Amino acid sequence: MTLLKNGEIVEDTWRNLADDEDISGEESIIVSLDRWQNEPDKFNGRNGALGIRLESHQKPDAIADDVERFDLIALDFPVLPDGRAFSHGRLLRERYGFKGELRAVGKVIQDQLYFMQRCGFDAVELSEGEDVAKSIAALNAFTVAYQPAADDIIPAYKTRHDA
Amino acid sequence: MYQYDQTDHTLTRERVTEYRDQVSRRLDGNISEDDFRPLRLKNGLYMQLHAYMLRVGIPYGMMSSDQLRMLAYIGRKYDKGYGHFTTRQNLQYNWPTLEDTPDILENLASVEMNAIQTSGNVNRNVTSDPLAGVAPDELEDPRPYAEIIRQFLTLHPEFSWLPRKFKVAITGAEDDRAAINVHDIGLKLLKNEAGETGFRVLVGGGLGRSPFIGKVIREFLPKDDLIRYIQAILRVYNMEGRRDNMFKARIKILVHELGIEKFASLVEEEFQASEEDVLFLGQAEEDRIKAFFAAPDYADLSDDSPEVIEMSSGNEAFAQWLERNVLAHKQAGYSIVNLSLKPLGGVPGDITSDQMDAVAGLADTFSFGQIRATHRQNLVLADVAKKDLPSLWQELVDLNLATPNLDRISDIICCPGMDYCSLATARSIPIAKRLSERFADLDTLLNIGELRLNISGCINACGHHHVGHIGILGVEKNGEEFYQITLGGSSSEDADIGQIIGPAFSSEDIIDAVEKLVGIYISNREDDERFLDTYRRLGKAVFKEALYDAA
Numbered sequence: 001m002t003l004l005k006n007g008e009i010v011e012d013t014w015r016n017l018a019d020d021e022d023i024s025g026e027e028s029i030i031v032s033l034d035r036w037q038n039e040p041d042k043f044n045g046r047n048g049a050l051g052i053r054l055e056s057h058q059k060p061d062a063i064a065d066d067v068e069r070f071d072l073i074a075l076d077f078p079v080l081p082d083g084r085a086f087s088h089g090r091l092l093r094e095r096y097g098f099k100g101e102l103r104a105v106g107k108v109i110q111d112q113l114y115f116m117q118r119c120g121f122d123a124v125e126l127s128e129g130e131d132v133a134k135s136i137a138a139l140n141a142f143t144v145a146y147q148p149a150a151d152d153i154i155p156a157y158k159t160r161h162d163a
Numbered sequence: 164m165y166q167y168d169q170t171d172h173t174l175t176r177e178r179v180t181e182y183r184d185q186v187s188r189r190l191d192g193n194i195s196e197d198d199f200r201p202l203r204l205k206n207g208l209y210m211q212l213h214a215y216m217l218r219v220g221i222p223y224g225m226m227s228s229d230q231l232r233m234l235a236y237i238g239r240k241y242d243k244g245y246g247h248f249t250t251r252q253n254l255q256y257n258w259p260t261l262e263d264t265p266d267i268l269e270n271l272a273s274v275e276m277n278a279i280q281t282s283g284n285v286n287r288n289v290t291s292d293p294l295a296g297v298a299p300d301e302l303e304d305p306r307p308y309a310e311i312i313r314q315f316l317t318l319h320p321e322f323s324w325l326p327r328k329f330k331v332a333i334t335g336a337e338d339d340r341a342a343i344n345v346h347d348i349g350l351k352l353l354k355n356e357a358g359e360t361g362f363r364v365l366v367g368g369g370l371g372r373s374p375f376i377g378k379v380i381r382e383f384l385p386k387d388d389l390i391r392y393i394q395a396i397l398r399v400y401n402m403e404g405r406r407d408n409m410f411k412a413r414i415k416i417l418v419h420e421l422g423i424e425k426f427a428s429l430v431e432e433e434f435q436a437s438e439e440d441v442l443f444l445g446q447a448e449e450d451r452i453k454a455f456f457a458a459p460d461y462a463d464l465s466d467d468s469p470e471v472i473e474m475s476s477g478n479e480a481f482a483q484w485l486e487r488n489v490l491a492h493k494q495a496g497y498s499i500v501n502l503s504l505k506p507l508g509g510v511p512g513d514i515t516s517d518q519m520d521a522v523a524g525l526a527d528t529f530s531f532g533q534i535r536a537t538h539r540q541n542l543v544l545a546d547v548a549k550k551d552l553p554s555l556w557q558e559l560v561d562l563n564l565a566t567p568n569l570d571r572i573s574d575i576i577c578c579p580g581m582d583y584c585s586l587a588t589a590r591s592i593p594i595a596k597r598l599s600e601r602f603a604d605l606d607t608l609l610n611i612g613e614l615r616l617n618i619s620g621c622i623n624a625c626g627h628h629h630v631g632h633i634g635i636l637g638v639e640k641n642g643e644e645f646y647q648i649t650l651g652g653s654s655s656e657d658a659d660i661g662q663i664i665g666p667a668f669s670s671e672d673i674i675d676a677v678e679k680l681v682g683i684y685i686s687n688r689e690d691d692e693r694f695l696d697t698y699r700r701l702g703k704a705v706f707k708e709a710l711y712d713a714a
Binding site: 082086088090094111114118138141142144146147149156158159160 | 178181193284320325398442444
């Protein structure tokens with residue numbers, strides 16, 4: 001598995017924690033929404049970075065008030081056609097103000113990356129077999145856009161009229 | 164019509180580059196067919212029964228003569244010398260190879276065309292009134308808004324993997340020629356009491372396996388809220404639409420299951436939460452786009468044309484064409500001319516490359532170089548000076564594009580059916596051909612008048628049978644094709660879903676059955692009632708009894 005962050009290959013320092021695993025220790029862990037909702041107080045005072053993982057049917061309003069507690073939010077794309085997390089990413093960035101790492105996990109192929117980036121994802125776990133160089137290039141597949149999103153591309157309707 | 168600027172060109176070319184790479188990965192085996200399928204679909208490429216099919220987008224049906232010439236060229240070079248106009252005002256090719264498709268798209272890009280999002284679970288071609296800008300019953304030209312929506316929905320990063328396909332239609336006229344009642348979103352331009360422009364917004368209409376008439380979600384949406392509101396609908400749909408069953412994934416099912424009140428409240432909540440003004444295009448951009456749709460440079464002409472009067476008096480064929488295929492124009496001295504792609508015994512919507520080239524020439528000579536495709540699979544020359552009608556008619560006759568049957572029984576909407584389509588359960592084209600032959604003389608003899616007959620080759624309803632005054636649905640029973648009849652449907656302002664009249668007919672008997680239905684209408688009609696009006700007045704039982712009892 002290759003992890004890209006901001007268009008570069010980086011080492012993954014995070015570990016997905018199973019729901020029955022102990023949370024003590026100082027490693028960077030990613031927990032499920034269930035785990036978080038069942039025992040949010042247990043994470044108080046924990047040393048080590050905390051991340052949460054949402055399945056595609058779990059809407060981000062479930063953690064809207066908690067986003068500052070997380071250093072990372074991983075959104076799952078279970079199969080290629082399931083595009084719910086594109087909306088979830090934008091909501092987390094634009095509506096709930098999440099500033100940490102927003103990571104796409106699951107089925108992640110190069111052809112989705114540009115759109116993921118536009119929806120606020122700064123990190124992607126590439127699916128097995130994806131060409132890494134092409135994936136990095138795909139982040140810049142388009143240099144113009146018609147609509148605003150969670151990135152800083154200025155949409156055409158504005159650039160056309162900027163003096 | 165709209166013309167690309169640098170941004171539009173860049174985006175279209177970058178899309179071709181991306182697609183070319185996707186195709187080469189597929190040919191090299193570096194991407195599975197499962198992963199490639201949705202990518203090629205979003206570029207208009209289907210796998211059909213015998214070959215690939217490429218669908219080219221024609222935004223709200225508007226084409227320049229140069230674009231039509233390119234479509235002709237592609238038909239000749241990459242297909243078998245023809246193309247097929249669809250019910251989304253698009254054109255499709257039935258025989259391209261996968262290897263050729265990137266070059267086809269590059270050719271299209273050179274004339275400001277593409278196949279982006281003509282298929283797949285994305286926003287499809289925004290359709291509109293084929294008479295936009297020229298119809299006398301129009302409040303405001305819907306095309307600038309259609310173009311604004313087209314741009315907003317093109318390569319939308321959030322809405323490119325929707326639960327299912329998504330279709331928007333918009334009209335600015337009283338007479339609904341855009342079928343807004345049977346779209347995922349239907350928009351009708353109107354003015355409020357203060358005289359401000361806005362839209363009535365319908366949602367959740369559609370055909371297919373479970374047909375629904377759209378429900379009003381907003382009686383009046385101010386025009387500056389249009390894009391933000393569409394975003395709200397799409398976001399709710401993207402997050403809440405069903406992903407577990409593709410047959411229940413259209414927005415109409417979500418609206419139906421939640422109820423329109425609940426769905427509307429979710430949309431309203433999302434709309435209110437979305438940042439004010441962030442998606443308002445701004446007056447400068449609205450003005451820029453509107454300028455492309457300004458009226459052409461009409462000559463100062465009178466509605467009385469001696470040329471037309473003279474030709475009509477001596478030529479019955481011309482007079483009939485004039486009465487049936489030529490419509491009133493809002494500009495004095497001009498007419499709207501419909502080119503029938505439903506010739507006697509032909510395939511509805513098919514057009515040869517030679518015909519396309521010829522029509523492009525006629526558009527240059529007679530109609531400011533523009534052509535429109537209609538959702539009923541015909542073409543329109545929208546701005547023809549009345550004095551030119553006789554010469555134009557003669558040319559159209561020679562091209563076999565002057566069949567005088569607009570909105571009549573042989574003006575059939577028909578899907579490709581089992582002759583091409585991998586989903587179809589029955590053939591539809593042969594039925595259309597036989598019906599057109601059967602009624603070639605009867606139409607005039609009986610003066611059948613307006614009668615919309617639609618044929619689908621399977622329950623996916625691409626031939627819009629649910630909204631035909633007479634609808635025919637092909638089904639398969641024990642390896643044999645049967646045809647079920649629905650009556651009373653309409654996609655216009657009197658929209659309704661047709662009712663199944665009774666047991667299906669064999670391929671052999673279906674033509675007789677339709678003739679019998681027409682006979683029932685003829686013997687019961689009052690004054691100038693249309694078939695649909697007579698059916699709705701008398702009800703299903705009368706027609707059913709007469710159709711089956713005498714059988």
